[in-house]
Amino acid sequence: MNENLLINETLLQMKFARIITLLSERLAISPQRALDIFYNSSTYRYLSQRMYHLHNMSDAYLVDEIVLELQSEQ
Numbered sequence: 001m002n003e004n005l006l007i008n009e010t011l012l013q014m015k016f017a018r019i020i021t022l023l024s025e026r027l028a029i030s031p032q033r034a035l036d037i038f039y040n041s042s043t044y045r046y047l048s049q050r051m052y053h054l055h056n057m058s059d060a061y062l063v064d065e066i067v068l069e070l071q072s073e074q
Contacts, residue, residue, distance in 0.1 A: 012055055016047075022063045041066050 016038070024034035038044055043065045047054040054062065 012047075015055060015059065016044075018059045019062050019066075022059055023066060026063055026067065037070065038066065041069050043069060 020034045020038050024031045046052045
């Protein structure tokens with residue numbers, strides 16, 4: 001059972017990396033800036049709590065959600 005949790009955590013971290021890369025490309029910003037935006041987003045907070053099942057959503061969908069968050073803050 002612990003191995004399964006480790007695999008799931010690894011897959012989630014890989015998803016985070018893909019989202020950060022897509023966010024960087026979408027907004028034409030540095031990966032470091034995208035990392036900061038991602039980790040400070042509500043989307044990340046909900047994604048980290050698996051009970052919301054956001055980890056099942058596509059990477060592109062999650063990037064769209066982060067962009068919407070940024071737009072709503074302006």
